[in-house]
Amino acid sequence: MPHQATPAEEASAPPHPHQIANQLRGENAAVRELLLALSVGFTLPGPLPEELERRMADGQAEGMEALVARAEASGLLQPGGTVAGAVQKAVLTATPTPRVQALQRELVGCYAAEDRPLGELARELARSGLADQRVAAELEKAGDRALEHHPALAGQLYDEALLAGADEMATAARRAQSAWATGDLDSAGRIIDTLLICPDPPDLQRGADVSAAVWAQRGMLARSADVYSWLGPERVGPSGPAAAVALIGHGNRAGAEAMFPAGSAPSSPTFLAVAQAQTATGLMESLSAEPHRGLLLLIHASDTLNASGAALPMPDVPGALAALVALHSGEPHLAEAIAQTAAAAGQGGDAVKPRLFLLQAWAAMQQNNPDEARLAINEASKTNHWPLVPRDEFLGVALEVGLARRSGEVHGLILAWERAREAMLHTTVDLYNLLPWGELMIAAARLRETRRISHYLEEAWKLLRDLDNPPLWSIPLHWAAVQAALLSESPADVAPHAAALVRAGDNSHFASQLASAGKAWVSVLAGSFKASDIEAAARGLNAVGMPWEGARLAGHAAARADERQDMLRLLSCARDLHPQGNSPGASSEGQPEVRGAPGSAQGSGNGAVRPDASVLSEREKEVARLVLEGKTYREIGETIYISPRTAEHHIARMRRRLGAENRSDLLVRLRLALEAETPQTSDSPAAPMGAVSVAGRPTN
Known part of the structure; x- marks a missing residue:
């Protein structure tokens, strides 16, 4: 049976709209005028519509106190002079729209006469359908104040300003910036397209910055560079540092220096301008033979932008660039700290946070902390409700490939590689994604899929040549090429990259350690090496933040050692660099620990466990x-x-x-x-290289 309302419930239930309408018709005109004014937004005490004021002054209506008392007595007006929601709706519904909007404009005029801001009332008026330039202007100003720190709110305010009659083109760049900052690249791109096709687009520099940032996040930094090249040095203005970031990333140093000449001062002494100038200068320094000052400047830029708390559209933020330079310098621990600090400070807003988390993950992976890497990847994927942008998606799948490769799980590597092949199609090569391309180069060699990546690698080497082969940015890719050549059993392909590492080693400790490691790998492949040299090279890799690579080198050499004593020494080194149990459930290829199997027995005097052939x-x-x-x-x-x-x-x-x-x-x-x-004699032939896959090549 349907519920029957009790007398108490009937008494407390809100009146039916028809009841309110009938009650309003029964009131005198002055009370209805008062209720309409208050429903529109006029307040008590305060100025009221001129018509109502005139009628009370002429004696055509009761005085204000009497009108208020009558309205309160009828239950249509609450104590304090506010109109109940149901009554307000009934009053506004019963009143013709032109009359309501005339009162709204009169209300706006009262605020303007008293030089009072409309505040939230402006939003209510715009949403109600009032078109008034004064309301639109106030909403625009509110959006401008929120844009750098609260872009989502700014977007709402700009949309409401459009409802109130704001100029669509005048607000386009700012609306696009708010969409970009919240991760809505499609909306940002559509708005910017309508702006940039105008003969004389307003707010052009901001529009170019947003367009370049959108292209960069889409994984097409070359298009970002095209935007600034189209803008030109004569129109770039304060966007010069951002243009330099895009053009350097695309391999055009001359174009970058035209946009932001070396030694240029910030466009203003503000945090934002200083951070941008330091970012461009730091990147230029990173291209030199001695790039250490570049990392320092980029860290300063990241700290400064963190302090500003602003989210500006740019091809890449200094926190991400500083982390990349640290990774390219063999300092993953520093890269991780930089990215963590930038993400915690909200550098670049929600749009950039996934990239910062993914760079944390890369640093953790390089330091052989797979669990921390996966936690950071998870954080990146849930930062906002938008899917990862193509640039971040590419970095993410390269991370999955790297983690699968290091775990030794071939099936997982194949699945990750398939996802990476898809992601490759949606991005292009630039200076700031060489690390993922290097990881994919190694995986492709491992899986005999080099043909699928060769075109991209040619672009990568060309980009580095266009920048005069900057050592810092070239070193990791040369190391990846050495690893890929070893996997492909192509000693001839090792030589040029090993030589490049040796040359870079004059000014780079990182390159020097990688060159030593490359030499050690070649000796292991040749089956002629000293355990002491291999151990030194492996520990050198660990010293530059590559413990997995060091343990893998020692593990492979142990499997090929002629002498049992050398084998155990190298196994001990591998265990030191990659202790078992650091990453539960994951096996790390090339880093063996001799554990007991069922029926095994302890070896004597060395702490090793000897497996039993029984x-x-x-x-x-x-x-x-x-x-x-x-x-x-x-x-x-x-x-x-x-x-x-x-x-x-x-x-x-x-x-x-x-x-x-x-x-x-x-x-x-x-x-x-x-x-x-069957014990071997000391002159028994050495076993072949430790990690031999089904195709007869070393695994990685």
């Missing part, structure tokens, strides 16, 4: 010996007359039984297990 079947031991000879699945199958798939299954079972973390770990365990069964 857990392996005779067929598995036969397969194990062939694996240690460096044979692929196919070659194993041809040798003992089994299918490559069966060989793969045998190896997978051996890995599980011996508790191996990864391929390199498996090879070390197999070697130790077989040595225990």
